[in-house]
Amino acid sequence: MPEQLIFAMEVILNGLMAGVLYALVALGFVLIFKASGIFNYAQGVMALFAAMTLVGIMQGQVPFSHLINATFGLHVTHFGWQVPAVVAIALTMAVMVLLAWCVQRFVMRHLVGQEPIILFMATIGLAYFLEGVADLMWGSEIKTLDVGLPQGINLWIDETTFNIFGYGFFIDNLDIVATVIAALLVAALVAFSQYTKQGRAMRAVADDHQAALSVGISLNFIWIMVWSVAGFVALVAGIMWGTKSGVQFSLSLIALKALPVLMLGGFTSIPGAIVGGLIIGVGEKLFEFAIGPLVGGATENWFAYVLALIFLVFRPQGLFGEKIIERV
Amino acid sequence: MLDASEGYTTEDGRKIGGVVMEMKNITLRFGGVVAIKEISFDIREGEIRAIIGPNGAGKSSMLNVISGFYLPQEGEVWFRGERRPQMKPFEVARQGIARTFQNIALFEGMSVLDNVMTGRLNHMKSGLFAQALWKGRAEAEESANRKVVENVIDFLEIQHIRKTPVSRLPYGLKKRVELARALAAQPKLLLLDEPMAGMNVEEKEDMSRFILDVNDEFGTTIALIEHDMGVVMDLSDRVVVMDYGRKIGDGTPDEVRGNQEVIDAYLGVSHD
Numbered sequence: 309m310p311e312q313l314i315f316a317m318e319v320i321l322n323g324l325m326a327g328v329l330y331a332l333v334a335l336g337f338v339l340i341f342k343a344s345g346i347f348n349y350a351q352g353v354m355a356l357f358a359a360m361t362l363v364g365i366m367q368g369q370v371p372f373s374h375l376i377n378a379t380f381g382l383h384v385t386h387f388g389w390q391v392p393a394v395v396a397i398a399l400t401m402a403v404m405v406l407l408a409w410c411v412q413r414f415v416m417r418h419l420v421g422q423e424p425i426i427l428f429m430a431t432i433g434l435a436y437f438l439e440g441v442a443d444l445m446w447g448s449e450i451k452t453l454d455v456g457l458p459q460g461i462n463l464w465i466d467e468t469t470f471n472i473f474g475y476g477f478f479i480d481n482l483d484i485v486a487t488v489i490a491a492l493l494v495a496a497l498v499a500f501s502q503y504t505k506q507g508r509a510m511r512a513v514a515d516d517h518q519a520a521l522s523v524g525i526s527l528n529f530i531w532i533m534v535w536s537v538a539g540f541v542a543l544v545a546g547i548m549w550g551t552k553s554g555v556q557f558s559l560s561l562i563a564l565k566a567l568p569v570l571m572l573g574g575f576t577s578i579p580g581a582i583v584g585g586l587i588i589g590v591g592e593k594l595f596e597f598a599i600g601p602l603v604g605g606a607t608e609n610w611f612a613y614v615l616a617l618i619f620l621v622f623r624p625q626g627l628f629g630e631k632i633i634e635r636v
Numbered sequence: 637m638l639d640a641s642e643g644y645t646t647e648d649g650r651k652i653g654g655v656v657m658e659m660k661n662i663t664l665r666f667g668g669v670v671a672i673k674e675i676s677f678d679i680r681e682g683e684i685r686a687i688i689g690p691n692g693a694g695k696s697s698m699l700n701v702i703s704g705f706y707l708p709q710e711g712e713v714w715f716r717g718e719r720r721p722q723m724k725p726f727e728v729a730r731q732g733i734a735r736t737f738q739n740i741a742l743f744e745g746m747s748v749l750d751n752v753m754t755g756r757l758n759h760m761k762s763g764l765f766a767q768a769l770w771k772g773r774a775e776a777e778e779s780a781n782r783k784v785v786e787n788v789i790d791f792l793e794i795q796h797i798r799k800t801p802v803s804r805l806p807y808g809l810k811k812r813v814e815l816a817r818a819l820a821a822q823p824k825l826l827l828l829d830e831p832m833a834g835m836n837v838e839e840k841e842d843m844s845r846f847i848l849d850v851n852d853e854f855g856t857t858i859a860l861i862e863h864d865m866g867v868v869m870d871l872s873d874r875v876v877v878m879d880y881g882r883k884i885g886d887g888t889p890d891e892v893r894g895n896q897e898v899i900d901a902y903l904g905v906s907h908d
Binding site for chain 2: 505508509511512514515516518519520521522523524525526527
């Protein structure tokens with residue numbers, strides 16, 4: 309097999325893995341958008357917030373320590389204990405549920421029935437607020453996150469491919485784990501929305517508020533639940549990205565990468581988010597590999613957005629989105 | 637003929653039970669506009685109770701008060717012998733009051749079957765994980781709920797469209813699906829907001845037949861609002877007549893028909 313083709317295969321594999329991570333973030337957007345028609349700009353910051361909280365809890369950091377120290381003239385930073393990863397993840401999830409409740413109680417509840425653009429603006433506000441709170445709670449320095457996920461080159465794949473092609477593929481273990489977890493997450497979400505009472509209620513609320521009320525569904529409860537689920541997806545994405553590239557502010561910017569994914573897949577489709585993520589992941593890696601050298605490289609920075617732009621022109625609802633029909 | 641005693645017997649020989657719902661001196665205002673003014677009436681077990689009146693009489697407002705969508709400024713709502721505290725619409729629904737809407741509120745993106753299944757939401761008790769994994773109690777519960785739903789679907793003769801997305805159905809069938817969803821909840825009181833509005837004669841006849849059959853077969857207590865006088869008089873056991881937010885008549889269709897104030901309201905005698 310020609311060398312170029314083998315390289316291309318490795319590039320595609322790596323692209324798929326990267327795509328899974330994009331899809332993870334995009335999923336959070338789709339969930340909230342489907343259930344409440346809100347485009348949640350804060351999804352990326354929620355992932356950052358979740359990751360920071362997780363690290364903070366694991367290391368036994370005192371939340372708001374800078375604030376406490378400045379106010380009372382103390383010098384506390386840590387409780388002096390370490391929390392096991394599993395417990396810390398559970399606690400972080402509890403924090404995300406609390407956050408969901410706060411968002412619903414203090415922001416969204418007052419904006420019921422408003423124009424989508426107003427709700428969107430509210431989530432922008434939420435994003436900046438949350439970013440500030442995260443910094444204030446846990447400090448703004450870059451942290452490493454290690455919840456015990458395997459990392460580094462997968463030797464088995466390296467050896468096997470070396471034996472077949474005479475060239476070992478470099479596939480990161482973390483990417484493999486991310487793929488498995490993303491698959492599980494999607495399966496769980498689908499099962500949740502199709503087969504549970506709460507899932508059915510969620511779809512009902514997304515469709516018609518009045519009708520939902522008339523069959524005994526509490527809108528408030530469902531919205532808190534939806535934000536909690538989005539918080540859970542943010543937590544998973546935060547763990548993956550945080551483990552991969554450290555917990556830092558730039559984590560919240562991965563949300564921007566989710567935008568082209570959504571434009572490709574459609575804002576209302578869970579499978580769309582997955583496929584969109586994979587296309588962007590593979591597309592940008594392959595483009596960089598094949599065309600990059602001709603135009604001086606660094607195409608990964610813009611490829612996804614240009615692709616999304618082309619999609620917007622020819623298929624604005626995305627690959628899987630509901631067709632937008634204006635009835636006259 | 638009517639007093640506070642235990643029910644009465646209709647002309648066609650059906651036994652009507654005690655009071656299920658009682659409205660006492662209900663007043664509802666929107667800003668300065670009085671939509672309902674000191675209205676009292678009751679709904680008895682097993683009867684078909686109609687609320688009629690000209691446009692803007694406050695009929696729909698009254699239905700919205702019963703179903704909790706509007707909160708009256710004055711008056712008391714009594715349901716099954718207890719005074720109802722201030723409640724949200726979803727809490728009222730959970731008490732066993734199902735309703736349909738004048739402008740149809742269905743889940744357009746779902747199939748007919750899924751729509752009707754949402755009517756069973758409050759009858760599902762098993763845990764989240766059991767449901768997701770579809771095991772044990774959840775499975776038994778799901779099939780019990782499915783049975784109720786299939787029954788209702790058979791009853792309203794919509795088997796042939798079970799899997800069709802609601803958005804593709806014509807108006808008359810949508811109305812029927814909405815009725816099916818309300819029935820699936822096995823309500824103690826069923827509220828129908830203009831069930832025949834916008835229908836042709838044939839569809840109206842079908843709907844009348846279904847309403848009568850539902851009452852007959854399941855013994856469901858029904859309160860309905862309707863414009864079409866002819867239909868109302870044929871369907872209902874007792875009628876409340878409203879005009880400009882006031883109650884101007886209450887009784888059997890024959891009694892109401894002979895009421896001078898009612899005749900005036902419908903023929904448009906000037907109020908001076």
